[in-house]
Amino acid sequence: MSVVGDEEAVGNAPDRRREQRGWVFYDWANSVFPTSVITVFGALYLTAVAAEAAIADTATNGPNPCPEDADGSANKLVNCQIDAFGWHFQAGSLWGYLLAVATVIQVLIVPLMGAIADRTQNKKRMLAIFAFGGAGATALMSLVSGTDWQLGVVLFVLGNIGFGTSVVIYYSFIPDIATADERDALSTRGWAFGYLGSGCALLLQLAIYLAHDSLGLTEGNAAQIAFLMSGLWWAGFTLIPLRRLRNHQRPHGAEHGTGVLGGGFRELASTIKLARAYPLTLAFLGTYLIYTDGISTVANVSAQYGSEELHFSDTVLIGTILIVQFVAFFGGVLHGVVARRLGAKRTIMCSLVVWVVVITFAYFVQAGQAIQFYLLAVGIGLVLGGTNALSRSLFSQMVPQGKEAQYFSIYEIGERATSWMGPALFAFMAGATGSYRPAIISLVIFFFVGLVLMFFVPVRRAIQAVGNPEPAVL
Incomplete structure (x- = not known):
């Protein structure tokens, strides 16, 4: 296929540039989730909330979920036990288990959503659904407080699903909006914008976190503000690509309602079968x-x-x-x-x-x-x-x-x-x-x-x- 044909497939140069300028802003928008939520604030805050829940259970649930060490002390992150579906584990282990569970759920959901996106070719709507859904769940993590770690777990999993699925759909726009010779520059520009955006957001969040005493906040309050800011940042900047991007290909199937799910399974099964080619x-x-x-x-x-x-x-x-x-x-x-x-x-x-x-x-x-x-x-x-x-x-x-x-x-x-x-x-x-x-x-x-x-x-x-x-x- 010639380059001219490629350009015709993805649209003329002014249209491509308009979509590309909008596209890179989703890297800017979503990067706050892996940086601020996963890397920095999520582990610290949810682990602390889980530990407080274990301590609160001491008075009502025996045996003591926070046994003392030999020296009479009790490290609440290591010693304190929390319960999930009858399974007891250390509060300090919550984040590791949560990341593992969230990844497994992503593995089960994201490929199917990708197949549905390809089959319906309504990528723009699906990008909006999962981006705003993930951003909303992230913002709602600011409501997690006291001992309510279970709410934090559910919201994080929903945010992680929104992030993973929206990113896959976002990546799939590359062949639609860039010719073969434009894709390297587009992808590197998007990735660069992602780091710049998440860096700016994190700088502001860390400034609030480090100055929490002078602002009359606790460390927990600062983390809650970081979650709210991350969700609003993600949702707000997602509006830019949604205004610029458009759907480019015709649907592969005409299913509606529950038929979309079945069509997605068939599409995914076909792709897996043909991947060996x-x-x-x-x-x-x-x-x-x-x-x-x-x-x-x-x-x-x-x-x-x-x-x-x-x-x-x-x-x-x-x-x-x-x-x-x-x-x-x-x-x-x-x-x-x-x-x-x-x-x-x-x-x-x-x-x-x-x-x-x-x-x-x-x-x-x-x-x-x-x-x-x-x-x-x-x-x-x-x-x-x-x-x-x-x-x-x-x-x-x-x-x-x-x-x-x-x-x-x-x-x-x-x-x-x-x-x-x-x-x-x-x-x-x-x-x-x-x-x-x-x-x-x-x-x-x-x-x-x-x-x-x-x-x-x-x-x-x-x-x-x-x-x-x-x-x-x-």
């Missing part, structure tokens, strides 16, 4: 799942490494989080510029080499040397967003037309399904050696293996196999 697309997906596991693990364990191994204060750790967020904006833009010259595949490979260098540097950072840790944050920020952004755009080139939402649901769910490998390796190495330094350097294996496999993935043949137009530079 595109082994090169699956080869790239498998490669991506390896190195993105390394990326997510580094992002998730950096604070633990800085706290436990390098002995930095919370102030330094908060500073590094903000550095990563804002540097990632420039890193995303830089990846787009480089990809324009080298192509997405070569740029991803260069980025993986930089990841190896960054992880090696992390191994040698000296305890208490904040400047070194800040430099590490800069290094992570430069490659954090760009690697995933180019992977997103490159994968969109290898997806059969009309199956975008389903393939991107597999892309997202596969990432979550394999995300246990990096943390498991990190935990094993830390336990086996008694130090987090061997644990952090062990993560190099994900980037090295990803680099080698990426070298052998014939991306041009993969694009040709699904019948999509090829970008000029790969």
